[in-house]
Amino acid sequence: PYPVFDDLAAIGCTSYFGLKLVSFAAMLNKISLATARAGGLESVRRDDLRWSMRLLALHIDTLIESDIKNTLARVYVGRDPGRRVCEGMIAVGAVVSLEAAIWFSDLRGFTAISENLSAEELVEGLNSYFEVVVGAIYANGGEVLKYIGDAILAVFPVASFADSRAACEAALAAARNSTARLADLNKQRSAQGAPRFAHGIGLHLGKAQYGNIGSRERLDFTVIGREVNLASRVEGLCKEAGEEILCSAAFALCCAATRPVGSFWLKGFAEPMMIHAA
Numbered sequence: 001p002y003p004v005f006d007d008l009a010a011i012g013c014t015s016y017f018g019l020k021l022v023s024f025a026a027m028l029n030k031i032s033l034a035t036a037r038a039g040g041l042e043s044v045r046r047d048d049l050r051w052s053m054r055l056l057a058l059h060i061d062t063l064i065e066s067d068i069k070n071t072l073a074r075v076y077v078g079r080d081p082g083r084r085v086c087e088g089m090i091a092v093g094a095v096v097s098l099e100a101a102i103w104f105s106d107l108r109g110f111t112a113i114s115e116n117l118s119a120e121e122l123v124e125g126l127n128s129y130f131e132v133v134v135g136a137i138y139a140n141g142g143e144v145l146k147y148i149g150d151a152i153l154a155v156f157p158v159a160s161f162a163d164s165r166a167a168c169e170a171a172l173a174a175a176r177n178s179t180a181r182l183a184d185l186n187k188q189r190s191a192q193g194a195p196r197f198a199h200g201i202g203l204h205l206g207k208a209q210y211g212n213i214g215s216r217e218r219l220d221f222t223v224i225g226r227e228v229n230l231a232s233r234v235e236g237l238c239k240e241a242g243e244e245i246l247c248s249a250a251f252a253l254c255c256a257a258t259r260p261v262g263s264f265w266l267k268g269f270a271e272p273m274m275i276h277a278a
Helices: 003-010 043-077 079-086 110-114 119-139 164-191 226-236
Strands: 015-022 028-035 095-107 143-148 151-157 199-214 219-224 245-248 259-264 273-277
Touching: 003 015, 015 043, 028 043, 043 079, 079 143, 079 219, 095 119, 095 164, 095 219, 095 226, 110 119, 119 143, 119 151, 119 164, 143 219, 151 164, 151 219, 164 199, 164 245, 199 226, 226 245
Parallel strands: 199 245
Antiparallel strands: 015 028, 095 151, 095 199, 143 151, 199 219, 245 273, 259 273
16 A cells, blocks of 8 residues: 555665654654665664654744744744844844835825725735736845835845945835836736725935844844835825826935935924926
8 A cells, every 4th residue: 555665676775664753842743764784773773763753843943943933023024134033133122224215105096995895805905006017026136124004115235236326226116116116017907997006205315323223022133214204205196196106305316216306394394305206
């Protein structure tokens, strides 16, 4: 009933040994070994194997738990934040200065749309939108830091690119790609009789504080500061300006493919700022 035995015998194996590997964390794995040793495995050798496999189970358990930890950190916190957290950057107030192209996007009219959707339809629609936008961000080298309701905060760290110009160009490429993907998604949603989605994207280039914010009981790894607020305010102008993608003057200096829209007063900022469309 076990053809593998015939296969092993055909290549000269004389004995087969299988064992469950149960670790302290209650993880269950299985291992099988075969030998070509004349006489196979005597009782004493089987006992040695069982003893050795218990030690191996501890090592495998450590590797699996490490992989699970890193995977959870990457999925829930982000690639770079997850790596930093797993490497021990977990103290309250542990932050570094980060220069990046900062992305802030938000769905328009989602509250009104959600009133006509069931809870399941709401979650499914929001996830389909995130899949489209986040896919574009990661495809162009960005890092999603946070979902804020139906909004997305992301960064394109300058250190990950050749220079600030390259980081901004990557962010702009992601923005345009996400808008194209959203158009395709809307075609599918229209065919299904579902409401269409529209979003605005604000882009800015600047330095922000990047790291652990919160209390000892509950930390958040994020990016904060004036530059993040500015990106959010720029996105907030999209509906007023009738544009899907807007950027600050600092960002526009690094991207030739932009055009000035006008000077706007941004909430919380003392001076009006020139805003560009892309």
